Structures are given as structure tokens and as C-alpha cells.
Amino acid sequence: MSATSRQDTDLLPAARVAADPADAAASRAGLAELRAVDITAWFGTHKVLDRVSLTMPAGGITALIGPSGCGKSTFLRILNRMHELVPSAALAGEVLLDGGDIYDPQKRLIDARRAIGMVFQKPNPFPAMSIRENVLAGLKLTGAKASRSEREDLVESCLIKGGLWNEVKDRLDAPGGGLSGGQQQRLCIARSLAVKPRVLLMDEPCSALDPTSTRVIEETMVELAEEVTIVIVTHNMQQAARVSDTCAFFLASQGTPGVIVEHGRTDAMFGSPRDQRTSDYVNGRFG
Ligand SMILES: Nc1ncnc2c1ncn2[C@@H]1O[C@H](COP(=O)(O)OP(=O)(O)OP(=O)(O)O)[C@@H](O)[C@H]1O
Numbered sequence: 400m401s402a403t404s405r406q407d408t409d410l411l412p413a414a415r416v417a418a419d420p421a422d423a424a425a426s427r428a429g430l431a432e433l434r435a436v437d438i439t440a441w442f443g444t445h446k447v448l449d450r451v452s453l454t455m456p457a458g459g460i461t462a463l464i465g466p467s468g469c470g471k472s473t474f475l476r477i478l479n480r481m482h483e484l485v486p487s488a489a490l491a492g493e494v495l496l497d498g499g500d501i502y503d504p505q506k507r508l509i510d511a512r513r514a515i516g517m518v519f520q521k522p523n524p525f526p527a528m529s530i531r532e533n534v535l536a537g538l539k540l541t542g543a544k545a546s547r548s549e550r551e552d553l554v555e556s557c558l559i560k561g562g563l564w565n566e567v568k569d570r571l572d573a574p575g576g577g578l579s580g581g582q583q584q585r586l587c588i589a590r591s592l593a594v595k596p597r598v599l600l601m602d603e604p605c606s607a608l609d610p611t612s613t614r615v616i617e618e619t620m621v622e623l624a625e626e627v628t629i630v631i632v633t634h635n636m637q638q639a640a641r642v643s644d645t646c647a648f649f650l651a652s653q654g655t656p657g658v659i660v661e662h663g664r665t666d667a668m669f670g671s672p673r674d675q676r677t678s679d680y681v682n683g684r685f686g
Contacts, residue, residue: 430457431497431597431628433478433515438492439656440473440482447473449656450492453647455598460620460629462639462665465649466686470657471632474649475600478630479515480508496597513541516596520603522583524590526576530567533575533586534558537594553593560626561589562619581612588619592627599623601631605638617642636681640669648677 433455440448448470455461463471476482478494480501493500501511524533534554538545545553554571558564563585567578575586584604591599601620605613620629620642633639639646646669647662661668661677672678680686 429597430626431514432457432495433598433628433630434493434495435474435478436493436495438474438477438490438494440470440477440491441487441489442485443487446656447651448477449658451649451657451659453659453662455628455630456645457628458624458626459644460624460631460642462643462646463630463632463649464634464636464639464646465657465680466651467634469649469651471649472602474657475517475602475630475632478598478600479517480511481517509541513537513594514596515598515600516591516594518584518587518591518599518601518604520606522580522587522607524575524578524583524586526574528575529572530558530575530578530586531571534589534593537590541594543594557589557592558586560592560619560623561585562615562622563589579612581608581615584608584612584616585619588616588623592623596627598628598630601629603632603634606634613638636669636683640665648672648674648680650676650680 435451435453435455438448438451439446451470451474453461463474465471473482477490482488482490494502496511496514499506501515525536528536531554534557535550538550538553555564555568558567563582566582567573575583578586584607588599588604605616608616617638620631623629631639631643643665645663646665648660648668649657650660651657661672661674668677669681672681
């Protein structure tokens with residue numbers, strides 16, 4: 400995954416919400432907190448993360464920022480057990496979803512993936528499948544049963560939440576591959592939502608999109624945070640400031656493993672960072 404649209408930070412907008420929304424959000428029923436505890440990760444003998452701990456508040460949007468290669472995507476993939484797909488990968492530590500470790504040997508991999516969905520950098524709908532089939536694809540993978548009318552309701556509600564319904568409601572049988580890039584990404588978000596995840600991980604979800612599509616996805620994310628905890632990796636500082644409530648700055652200096660230098664509320668991270676390296680990064684002086 401490459402560095403992409405780091406943008407001019409002179410005109411940073413205020414962080415999404417001034418008050419602490421995570422506290423209020425946490426009280427909303429059904430929202431899940433995700434907590435990484437002492438995560439260390441390796442590819443073979445190469446240690447790429449060193450004892451990283453981070454709480455991602457329920458119903459909040461947490462942005463992971465930092466220069467290329469500092470381990471943001473690796474950390475994100477650890478949060479839903481995708482790291483273990485790489486044969487040389489190893490890991491230590493815990494990932495607690497509402498207090499339960501998703502790596503507990505008693506827990507099934509599929510349950511972790513269903514509870515913690517992922518949207519990737521490049522939109523990846525099933526191109527030959529219809530828009531409707533794309534939304535429902537996750538149900539097939541998880542084996543969930545639903546009647547025809549339940550499926551239709553689900554397609555509609557997920558496409559509404561994904562911010563795509565109005566654009567596709569008259570062509571649900573058209574192929575997903577026929578949509579624009581931004582629409583495909585929103586279709587992928589809708590597909591992720593169909594299995595009712597409690598957390599949605601997003602790995603640079605707008606880096607392949609134009610500014611208008613990016614705005615639409617950002618608006619969609621803010622609305623989604625009402626019902627799902629979101630963690631996003633982004634190189635776009637304006638985006639981090641616009642959408643996130645909390646932020647974590649990762650850094651891997653001179654070949655050392657990635658660590659979190661600073662984390663906290665986004666407005667504080669951008670407005671009055673405690674660490675000079677954070678200040679330098681968010682103000683575009685390196686990275
Ligand atoms: N599949 C892999 N096999 C071996 N090493 C890997 C693999 N994926 C990532 N790495 C290494 O792990 C380190 C962290 O990479 P990672 O992609 O997590 O960083 P990142 O901060 O997300 O970077 P970027 O912003 O460029 O996407 C890098 O040194 C990278 O080369």
C-alpha cells in the first residue's frame with residue numbers, strides 16, 4: 400500500500416466535533432469498543448510493530464495516520480485477523496472487542512471477520528455480479544439465512560446507509576462493475592454492512608477517488624458512526640481532521656518497528672500536539 404494523497408495542511412478544518420462525542424456515543428446501545436493491547440507484529444524476522452496499544456471508542460471514528468511503512472495497515476489488518484493470512488506473519492498481544500479477545504482460540508475466525516468488517520483502498524466489488532448480489536454476497540459467505548423480503552429490505556437499508564440507494568435503486572440488477580469508482584466503493588461499504596458488523600475498518604478508502612466522491616464517502620462515514628465503530632487509515636490529513644474524533648500517530652524511525660507516538664482527540668492532535676514529531680507530521684513537514 401503506497402503513500403497517496405497527503406495534502407496541504409495549511410487550511411485544516413476544525414476536527415469533526417469539538418465536544419467528546421465518543422463518551423456520548425458509548426452510551427448508545429450496541430456500539431462496540433475495540434481495544435488493541437500490546438500488539439507486536441512480525442513478517443518473518445522483521446518486527447514491524449512494537450507493543451502498540453490503542454482504544455478505539457465505541458461509535459467513534461478513529462484515524463490512524465503516519466508516514467508510509469510505519470505499520471498502519473498491518474495494525475488495521477490485525478484488528479480483524481487478516482494479518483494471519485500472510486504465511487510469514489506473526490503477532491503478540493490482544494485485540495479486545497467489547498472485552499473479548501478476538502484471538503482467543505475458542506473464538507471462530509469467521510465471527511471476528513463478521514463483527515469487524517473491512518473496506519479496502521481499491522474498490523473491489525464482484526464486477527459481474529449485480530448490485531443487489533454484491534450487497535448480499537457477505538450473507539452467502541457467512542451462511543446467514545434470510546427470506547426474499549428480508550433480503551430486499553437488507554439491500555435497500557444497506558444501500559441507503561452506504562449513501563448509494565438513490566443512484567442505483569432503479570438498476571439493482573445491473574452489474575456492480577458498471578458503477579463509477581466512488582459508487583463502487585460505496586457499494587463495498589454497503590456490502591460490508593449487510594452482515595451487520597460492529598466495527599468497520601477502512602484502509603485508505605478514498606485514495607483512488609476524486610474529491611467529490613471522497614466527500615460523499617466522508618459524509619457516509621460520519622453517518623455510519625451512529626451505528627458502527629469506524630477505524631480509518633488515511634494519508635490525507637484534511638480527511639483525518641474532517642471525519643475523525645480520535646487519532647493515533649504511528650511512526651517507525653530509521654528501521655525500528657512502528658509505535659504510536661501520540662494519540663488522543665483529533666482536535667487536540669491537530670491543534671496542540673504534545674510531541675514535536677506529531678506537530679511536524681500533521682503540519683506536513685515530513686512524511
Ligand atoms: N506482506 C508483507 N510481507 C512482508 N513485509 C510486509 C508485508 N506487508 C507489509 N510489510 C512490511 O511491514 C512494514 C509496515 O507496512 P504497512 O503496510 O503496515 O505500513 P503502512 O504504514 O500501512 O504503509 P503505507 O502507508 O505505505 O500503506 C513495512 O516495512 C512493510 O514493508
